Amino acid sequence: MTARRDLGERLCGLLGASARVEELDGEVTVDVPLEAWLAALVAARDVLGLTFFDWLSATDELDLGFGVVCHLVDPRTADRLLVRTAVPRDRPELPSATGVYRGADWHERETTDLFGVVFAGHPRPGPLVLPQGFAGHPLRKEFVLEARTARPWPGSVEPGRTTGRPLPRPLGVPPEAGP
Amino acid sequence: MAGTDDVTYTGGDSYAGARETTEGTVYTVTGQDWDSVVQGVAASDEERVVVNMGPQHPSTHGVLRLILELDGETVTETRVGVGYLHTGIEKNLEYRSWTQGVTFVTRMDYLSPFFNETAYCLAVEKLLGITEQVPERATVIRVMLMELNRISSHLVALATGGMELGALTAMIFGFRERELVLDVFELVTGLRMNHAYVRPGGVAQDLPPGAVDKIAETVTQLRRNFKDTADLLEGNGIFMARTEGIGYLDLAGCMALGITGPVLRSTGLPWDLRKTQPYCGYETYEFDVVTQTTCDSYGRFLIRLREMGESLKIVEQCLDRLQPGPVMVEDKKIAWPAQLAIGSDGMGNSLDHIRHIMGESMEALIHHFKLVTEGFHVPAGQVYQAVESPRGELGVHVVSDGGTRPYRVHFRDPSFTNLQATAAMCEGGQVADVIAAVASIDPVMGGVDR
Numbered sequence: 001m002t003a004r005r006d007l008g009e010r011l012c013g014l015l016g017a018s019a020r021v022e023e024l025d026g027e028v029t030v031d032v033p034l035e036a037w038l039a040a041l042v043a044a045r046d047v048l049g050l051t052f053f054d055w056l057s058a059t060d061e062l063d064l065g066f067g068v069v070c071h072l073v074d075p076r077t078a079d080r081l082l083v084r085t086a087v088p089r090d091r092p093e094l095p096s097a098t099g100v101y102r103g104a105d106w107h108e109r110e111t112t113d114l115f116g117v118v119f120a121g122h123p124r125p126g127p128l129v130l131p132q133g134f135a136g137h138p139l140r141k142e143f144v145l146e147a148r149t150a151r152p153w154p155g156s157v158e159p160g161r162t163t164g165r166p167l168p169r170p171l172g173v174p175p176e177a178g179p
Numbered sequence: 180m181a182g183t184d185d186v187t188y189t190g191g192d193s194y195a196g197a198r199e200t201t202e203g204t205v206y207t208v209t210g211q212d213w214d215s216v217v218q219g220v221a222a223s224d225e226e227r228v229v230v231n232m233g234p235q236h237p238s239t240h241g242v243l244r245l246i247l248e249l250d251g252e253t254v255t256e257t258r259v260g261v262g263y264l265h266t267g268i269e270k271n272l273e274y275r276s277w278t279q280g281v282t283f284v285t286r287m288d289y290l291s292p293f294f295n296e297t298a299y300c301l302a303v304e305k306l307l308g309i310t311e312q313v314p315e316r317a318t319v320i321r322v323m324l325m326e327l328n329r330i331s332s333h334l335v336a337l338a339t340g341g342m343e344l345g346a347l348t349a350m351i352f353g354f355r356e357r358e359l360v361l362d363v364f365e366l367v368t369g370l371r372m373n374h375a376y377v378r379p380g381g382v383a384q385d386l387p388p389g390a391v392d393k394i395a396e397t398v399t400q401l402r403r404n405f406k407d408t409a410d411l412l413e414g415n416g417i418f419m420a421r422t423e424g425i426g427y428l429d430l431a432g433c434m435a436l437g438i439t440g441p442v443l444r445s446t447g448l449p450w451d452l453r454k455t456q457p458y459c460g461y462e463t464y465e466f467d468v469v470t471q472t473t474c475d476s477y478g479r480f481l482i483r484l485r486e487m488g489e490s491l492k493i494v495e496q497c498l499d500r501l502q503p504g505p506v507m508v509e510d511k512k513i514a515w516p517a518q519l520a521i522g523s524d525g526m527g528n529s530l531d532h533i534r535h536i537m538g539e540s541m542e543a544l545i546h547h548f549k550l551v552t553e554g555f556h557v558p559a560g561q562v563y564q565a566v567e568s569p570r571g572e573l574g575v576h577v578v579s580d581g582g583t584r585p586y587r588v589h590f591r592d593p594s595f596t597n598l599q600a601t602a603a604m605c606e607g608g609q610v611a612d613v614i615a616a617v618a619s620i621d622p623v624m625g626g627v628d629r
Contacts, residue, residue, distance in 0.1 A: 024560045024561070025305055025306065025308070025560050025561075025562050026305075026562075027560075027561060027562050027563060029561070051434055052434055052437065053434075053435070053436075053437045054437055054572070054574070054591065055437070055574065055576075055589075055591035055596065057576065057589040057591075059561075059578050059586070059587045059589075060587070069576070071563060071574070071576070071591070075434065075448070075450065078455040078456055080456075080563075082563065101435065101437070102435045102436055103435055103436040103437035103438075103596065103599060105599060106595065106596070106598075106599050107596075110595075114269075127262070128261065128262055129261065129262040129265045129628055129629075130262060130265065131262070138267060138270050139269065139270055139587075143270075145267075145270055145271065145273070145274050
């Protein structure tokens with residue numbers, strides 16, 4: 001058993017049966033239920049010695065909600081661990097980790113901007129990387145990147161002249177998107 | 180500034196002036212009108228002054244906005260505004276093939292493009308399970324370019340940092356030396372920045388003829404020239420007066436905020452991912468992790484200076500290790516098919532390769548077509564891969580759903596995380612020290628906002 005795997009198992013042991021460890025391609029991830037999110041972080045910091053907060057972000061898991069993941073490191077041994085929780089799509093809210101790790105501040109604000117996941121109890125919420133009043137959350141899957149289909153390509157030799165053919169769509173932009 | 184009613188601006192610039200708002204009088208300072216502002220503030224009974232620095236202030240390293248609350252010359256509160264350079268690269272990656280992603284990530288932290296590319300490619304290779312198959316020559320070239328890139332990035336940090344403190348010669352020296360490194364980049368990749376040279380599976384093309392000699396020559400010259408910068412600034416009374424004890428952040432502060440790179444090493448902790456979590460075979464190279472124990476701007480300056488010397492040592496070891504061989508994985512279903520060459524009109528497909536796919540091999544044409552239009556599939560899963568960039572831990576968290584495009588790519592950029600320390604470094608200090616403190620973090624806004 002690798003040291004990293006062992007770390008994951010120990011965190012699971014501290015949290016009880018509700019948490020589970022996943023190991024894939026050498027990456028150890030501990031999935032914790034939403035209500036144990038802060039408890040998991042406190043246990044990781046105080047019991048396991050993962051005192052270095054590395055980063056926090058999210059993944060849009062569609063029907064499964066949002067996977068909020070954070071990366072913690074033990075600065076003495078360089079062991080590291082991903083801790084993940086699932087936040088439901090219809091009520092994307094979880095408690096802020098800023099009380100456990102101060103460094104989570106900007107990471108959480110960025111995640112709120114890009115995914116619309118709310119971190120309750122954040123000391124200074126508000127837009128960080130997006131302009132005030134930006135509509136939508138760009139990294140959600142329903143936010144389709146259609147800039148290329150909606151706007152003419154600004155680099156054509158004769159600006160404003162069209163070829164009569166539809167513009168090629170970027171990979172993954174559905175046909176119904178755009179004008 | 181609140182509470183002033185009777186201040187009128189009488190300067191000559193029609194864009195500058197004072198206007199009343201609900202928060203108090205707002206002065207627009209455009210230079211050479213300081214007297215009128217001072218008079219206005221003196222007449223006010225409000226002690227607190229809020230200064231908006233940036234986003235287009237020359238001393239804020241790109242479009243960084245600092246909102247400083249001052250009590251006299253002392254900074255009582257610092258707020259940082261970022262996001263002016265948000266380019267949506269992480270979103271764009273989800274709409275491109277895995278190989279096209281390199282073209283995007285190289286543009287994030289534009290002073291360390293090879294680190295962005297390598298971190299991303301290492302993560303993709305891990306997901307593909309081909310880490311072991313990447314040819315030795317490609318890995319050595321990656322390490323060599325990353326270390327040269329560390330030098331060019333540190334040189335910008337020293338140059339702009341020096342300029343912000345008024346040391347214009349430091350800027351001239353820094354950019355002069357950086358030019359030598361960029362010449363090497365141009366020779367190898369065809370471009371001075373935004374190279375997209377490191378690709379999943381290897382690198383885009385082999386070193387051109389004469390590159391090894393050129394790099395060896397550059398290393399010798401850089402080592403000689405670094406002495407100029409060291410002689411100029413190390414122990415220089417004026418420079419030390421501006422940087423010693425400035426921007427103080429101790430180990431506990433670094434740990435709580437997730438600070439890495441020279442800022443963390445200036446607290447004495449020898450934390451360098453090249454040693455603690457080696458990648459690209461760094462464990463086989465001989466070099467030292469430079470630390471200081473002063474926790475201040477001057478310590479970070481010294482670390483950058485010494486690290487450039489260590490990087491030169493690694494580049495020399497790379498030159499010794501370069502053996503002839505392929506620079507891309509064998510697997511034709513992954514290896515980007517283009518064999519690039521630099522022609523009179525820039526980098527493009529080599530004529531030999533076009534002859535091969537169009538006239539000689541139907542299979543090569545099919546692979547070329549499939550890879551270029553659709554890309555390769557990457558098995559579902561997630562990995563995190565971090566490299567030690569000039570600014571600290573540059574990590575990439577890649578999630579794949581098994582398709583030809585990334586499902587999610589998150590970059591943990593050191594500039595983003597390190598900038599969080601601005602308030603801790605600046606509050607309680609003087610206004611002028613804010614510049615020295617931010618310069619010692621060396622943030623690159625392209626990386627902060629992504």
